[in-house]
Amino acid sequence: MAISSAALMLSLQTPRRLLEKARARFSSDAPHVAPHIDLGRRGERAAADYLCAQGFELVASNFKTGVGRNRRGAVVQNEIDLVAYDGPVLCFVEVKTRRSDWFAAPESNVDLRKQRQVTRAARAYRRLLGLRDAPHRYDVVTVILPTPDADGREPAPRVELLRNFWTEERFRKRRWSGSD
Helix, strand or coil: CCCCCHHHHHHHHHHHHHHHHHHHHHCCCCCCCCCHHHHHHHHHHHHHHHHHHHHCEEEEEEEEEEEECCCCCEEEECCCCCEEECCCCEEEEEEEEECCCCCCCHHHHCCHHHHHHHHHHHHHHHHHCCCCCCCEEEEEEEEEEECCCCCCCCCCCEEEEEEEEEEEHHCCCCCCCCCC
């Protein structure tokens, strides 16, 4: 059974189209980014600019580190959005960005689980750089990036710094003694 050249060309079109779509999707200069990812990136940039204007010295952003393994043995990786110095104090900053605070304040999503993740990553960061005894704190920066108006103009972002949002004390392992 002979396949005509037209049928052969048609059969090759589909795989080529799929390959082109995959290349466009996974290329490093892909123009399309999910809206929530873009919002988060813009919020982190606004937070970094705000902290610099407040006199902080930024030393790292999006610091990722392995902090252990889960029950299935997979490596658990945590991330710190921004690491900065406020004078002599090392600050680990979690950035929360929203379009509005109508439903809930952005900091409400920095729950106990998120605090634990950032705390574990911060311990690894301090251990890695030999800063175990350095004074440090955990801050949250909330960023509200309102939707553009009808003319396409974007209102100014609202940025707020919540210093010392939590402490490590609640995550310290407790030592139980035999006598009460």
